[in-house]
Amino acid sequence: MIKDVEITNFQCHKHSLLEFSEGVNVIVGPSDEGKSAVIRAIRWGIQNDPSGIAFRSYFAKKDELTSVAISTDDERWVVRERDETVNRYKLWNIKDPLEAFGQGPVKEVLDTFNLSTFAIQGQHEQYFLLQSSPGEVSRVLNELTGLGVSDDLLKKIGSILYKARDGISNADEMIERLKGEIKEYFYLDALEVDLGKLEKALKERELARQERRGILDLTNQIGQVNAQIEEWDSWLEIEPEAKGLIDEVQGVEVLMRERALLQTAISKIEFVNEEIKALDEEADDHQKALALQKEMREIFHLRQDYRQLKDAIERLDNFDGEIGGLDSQIKIMKEEKDKYGIICQNCGARLEL
Template identity: 40%
Template structure:
């Protein structure tokens, strides 16, 4: 409820304060005494109308209208530097031609609440539609109409959206049917990927088997060469044994010649045969030295042969184990020696 109005420098009123009655307040006075100016000041405060500054008293540069509503003070002020509203200690600026929302909600006053001096009788000269709109504004029916109109628009919009979505859904279902082959294709692709992986694994396995087979063939050739060398070495060993026997015989002859040389010989014996035998012994001695060196080489060759045999057996066992006893190329089982 409005309980007090204060005006300063508004038209003819330099300073005016009015205490309003709880029920009805009547403002009376002679013509041109400022009664309508009071209504204009209240309208300026409540509706921010009229605009401009033509209502400021001559000789002043500021104007103020103040109203006490429900125990709270609302102030409208304008001067050369400020144009503002106040609600208590809160200030509002840059509000344009409207009223700040907190003040508008507190006052709850609109154009329908004002009747100017020269206005026609309230509602009597208005059309039925205008009276209906103003009644609606008083009881907030226009808010209901506005909400109903907004709801109707939203319903229409929603129906259009539903129709659009249903159309898109129908198209999507058709597209889904057209792409049913993709599921079978996906299954085929999975099988193809699995076959490709298996093929790659088999390629690696075959390459590994090929390396094993090549290694086994190489070791078999090495074994064959070692066998030939061993056969030759056995012949050499046999010859060495014979040379060893000859060496022993040469040693016995050397001892005999030494005994003969240490004794006096009265008559010169025939030693022609002994000289030839000495040359034979010398030759045999040189051969024995060569055979000794050859025996060392033979022993080393025996060790190499044994090592190659061991490698060959290990390679055969590995090949049989890696291939499960089957040829990796043709798949047939191994028969006999590799």
């Protein structure tokens, strides 16, 4: 139980110390002498009520705190302190002051005293249980004796039973309603069978569409291949002529190389002719004549070779026109070959010329 209360700068109390005895303690005295302020101070210290600082004494100095210190007969104590900036609790079993506790009762303080709200009464409050209704008296007594727990439990059980019965009733109604609705859908079994058949038909239809698309694609590919075959057939018709022209071109290339050799020989013959002319002018004696005769025979043979070479050169010159025509034809054939290619009639592979 509370042993004593020390009040400082709380309403009209500059500094007051009250010591309590065992049992019920009654504070008496003239009006306006601070009896109610004692009750307010105890409630403020234990229940943190009222809030604010309106209860702070007007005569308190700026550096003085408003405080209420309450101790019990088992050496537990609580100090409540307040001013413009300070707002805290000091407890017997906590080292540091409590400052961040908000409004309303503080659990650590309530646990220290373990007092009910009706353990402290003011002079203008109703007498404990004497002016209460029978129901309120029963509630308080049940709470004090522990029977309130049973009442609460019975109320909760009754609430649960009521909700359960109500839920069962609603469920029964819903079951009956659903049974009626189910009867309206008697055709669903037959519909399910029809849906299965429809799904099967749709799958078969989709497979047929896929096969049709495949056939159309294959038909287009066959048409493209036939067009290429026709182009290759056109090329195969002119292939023998092209091969003949290619052989002629190769022969012309050989003649061109021979022509170059003949031109070199002619140049040498012309050089020899110049030397012969020089020798003709210098031939004075018989020996020179014999030598010249021998050289003349050689010259005669060289002239014959010269005429043959000249004829060959003329023939080669005639080939120039033919080569030009062949070049044009070969160019056209190469363009056609690059465009169409040549397909082997045996293996189907494309041939390169």
